[in-house]
Amino acid sequence: MIVDISKKILIVGLGLLGGSYAKALKRFGFHISAITKEQSSIDYAIAEKIIDEGSTELDERIIGEADMVIFALYPHIFIEWIEKNQHLLKSGAFITDVTGVKCSVVYKVQEMLRPDVEFVAAHPMAGREVSGVENSTDKIFAGANYIVTPTEKNTPEAISTCMELGRLLGFANVTALSPEEHDEMIGFLSQLTHCIAVTLMTCNDKEDMEKFTGDSFRDLTRIARINDLMWSELFIENKEVLINHMNSFIDKFNELKSMLEAEDVDSMRAMMRHSTRRRALFDKK
Amino acid sequence: MIVDISKKILIVGLGLLGGSYAKALKRFGFHISAITKEQSSIDYAIAEKIIDEGSTELDERIIGEADMVIFALYPHIFIEWIEKNQHLLKSGAFITDVTGVKCSVVYKVQEMLRPDVEFVAAHPMAGREVSGVENSTDKIFAGANYIVTPTEKNTPEAISTCMELGRLLGFANVTALSPEEHDEMIGFLSQLTHCIAVTLMTCNDKEDMEKFTGDSFRDLTRIARINDLMWSELFIENKEVLINHMNSFIDKFNELKSMLEAEDVDSMRAMMRHSTRRRALFDKK
Numbered sequence: 158m159i160v161d162i163s164k165k166i167l168i169v170g171l172g173l174l175g176g177s178y179a180k181a182l183k184r185f186g187f188h189i190s191a192i193t194k195e196q197s198s199i200d201y202a203i204a205e206k207i208i209d210e211g212s213t214e215l216d217e218r219i220i221g222e223a224d225m226v227i228f229a230l231y232p233h234i235f236i237e238w239i240e241k242n243q244h245l246l247k248s249g250a251f252i253t254d255v256t257g258v259k260c261s262v263v264y265k266v267q268e269m270l271r272p273d274v275e276f277v278a279a280h281p282m283a284g285r286e287v288s289g290v291e292n293s294t295d296k297i298f299a300g301a302n303y304i305v306t307p308t309e310k311n312t313p314e315a316i317s318t319c320m321e322l323g324r325l326l327g328f329a330n331v332t333a334l335s336p337e338e339h340d341e342m343i344g345f346l347s348q349l350t351h352c353i354a355v356t357l358m359t360c361n362d363k364e365d366m367e368k369f370t371g372d373s374f375r376d377l378t379r380i381a382r383i384n385d386l387m388w389s390e391l392f393i394e395n396k397e398v399l400i401n402h403m404n405s406f407i408d409k410f411n412e413l414k415s416m417l418e419a420e421d422v423d424s425m426r427a428m429m430r431h432s433t434r435r436r437a438l439f440d441k442k
Numbered sequence: 443m444i445v446d447i448s449k450k451i452l453i454v455g456l457g458l459l460g461g462s463y464a465k466a467l468k469r470f471g472f473h474i475s476a477i478t479k480e481q482s483s484i485d486y487a488i489a490e491k492i493i494d495e496g497s498t499e500l501d502e503r504i505i506g507e508a509d510m511v512i513f514a515l516y517p518h519i520f521i522e523w524i525e526k527n528q529h530l531l532k533s534g535a536f537i538t539d540v541t542g543v544k545c546s547v548v549y550k551v552q553e554m555l556r557p558d559v560e561f562v563a564a565h566p567m568a569g570r571e572v573s574g575v576e577n578s579t580d581k582i583f584a585g586a587n588y589i590v591t592p593t594e595k596n597t598p599e600a601i602s603t604c605m606e607l608g609r610l611l612g613f614a615n616v617t618a619l620s621p622e623e624h625d626e627m628i629g630f631l632s633q634l635t636h637c638i639a640v641t642l643m644t645c646n647d648k649e650d651m652e653k654f655t656g657d658s659f660r661d662l663t664r665i666a667r668i669n670d671l672m673w674s675e676l677f678i679e680n681k682e683v684l685i686n687h688m689n690s691f692i693d694k695f696n697e698l699k700s701m702l703e704a705e706d707v708d709s710m711r712a713m714m715r716h717s718t719r720r721r722a723l724f725d726k727k
């Protein structure tokens with residue numbers, strides 16, 4: 158399937174991310190439908206003209222007509238949906254997802270999926286601290302990364318379609334990684350950072366500190382305002398990788414603590430210079 | 443001493459912070475002088491009209507004429523300066539500093555200081571990732587905190603002068619804490635956060651991760667670009683407090699790791715909800 162505007166796109170799960178997909182894709186003139194829990198989300202999206210139609214039910218016509226289905230659901234809900242409802246998908250449909258963990262999702266879904274439907278997994282690395290279709294905006298894709306995680310079950314054509322979708326959405330970087338590489342990297346860059354932010358935010362309940370807080374503490378805890386349902390699931394779905402990263406972090410943190418205990422200035426300064434050099438790589442280009 | 447514009451102000455150490463003080467105070471028309479290491483810093487500041495005169499030497503006239511002396515030096519250099527050069531200060535002079543640790547500085551300096559000169563310590567909680575007078579700007583004070591740390595050796599008048607200075611500089615919040623309260627708080631809000639950022643930046647040297655880095659990782663490591671000379675000194679000067687905070691952080695981080703190992707979703711979610719509630723207190727007002 159090539160992404161042309163005659164194709165009908167269905168978004169399952171019209172929250173912040175699903176809504177932002179709808180907004181970004183509607184600019185091109187695609188027919189967009191949605192299936193989601195709340196009627197209010199559909200009403201909002203129709204009023205805003207970012208979808209053409211929608212249902213809170215498993216509408217067989219809407220599902221059966223979709224050439225492309227984007228699942229913007231939590232991992233376990235996505236897997237359950239496929240298990241129960243994949244018979245409703247159009248033959249030849251292309252499906253993709255937005256989940257933040259890949260190994261525990263991709264292989265399960267591809268294993269059980271009908272042979273006449275193809276699933277290429279993707280992770281749009283974009284979000285906000287707020288949720289719901291009402292907060293959706295395609296601005297979150299500008300400057301962000303979109304990672305496709307193909308497996309040997311995928312065809313080159315479907316992989317191209319998935320990467321094309323990332324570019325249409327407006328992502329700055331569209332790349333491909335194996336599910337394993339993805340989970341290793343995301344475990345470090347995203348999950349470990351959330352573990353650290355939540356820990357920092359909860360390890361000291363002293364009162365009135367907000368009066369003295371500067372930008373450093375605010376920066377390190379911005380993501381400590383966290384969707385507990387989603388992140389606890391993501392952590393557990395990538396448990397082994399994340400625990401390895403947590404252990405590496407603890408080891409290094411304890412090294413620094415030992416240097417401080419010993420007042421080993423030279424080692425502390427060497428670690429800080431390493432940090433400074435390495436951080437330069439991560440400046441926004 | 444009341445801060446009126448007939449007073450002569452001397453800044454010792456014309457770097458980012460000293461220069462920013464000069465810029466902020468020059469708006470009011472004070473006579474401002476500077477003593478600093480590099481002639482180029484003085485030349486720049488005179489050309490920019492943020493100081494009236496300056497020297498790279500211990501100019502006895504400049505020092506002897508100053509009603510207010512602001513030491514924008516590293517802690518140990520400030521202490522050494524007072525030890526060696528305090529005889530040059532004008533009788534009745536008011537002196538203050540900018541150091542990020544207080545207990546290890548304030549008591550030493552007040553103990554050795556001439557009785558006819560008063561030192562009220564202060565911590566302007568403002569900075570940038572760049573250094574040098576050329577990067578100075580009084581914009582860094584807007585919205586920031588200025589903490590005065592008086593002791594029983596200080597007079598109410600001098601404490602008022604020091605708080606007045608913070609308001610003149612343009613700080614949003616000017617408050618007073620004991621040196622002990624200050625170090626406890628700064629050990630958590632600033633020093634622990636820098637330890638965490640440096641550790642995160644150095645605990646995984648995998649290549650090419652910058653290609654996939656999103657805002658979370660960038661936010662948590664912004665301060666990982668760190669002045670190794672200054673921060674290693676600040677850490678050691680507040681060693682006991684900082685090690686206690688590091689231990690609290692490690693304990694909480696290990697709790698989270700145990701929850702994940704046990705797949706204890708309820709406890710993880712409770713910790714995340716605690717984090718979310720507490721983070722709301724720290725939003726910028």
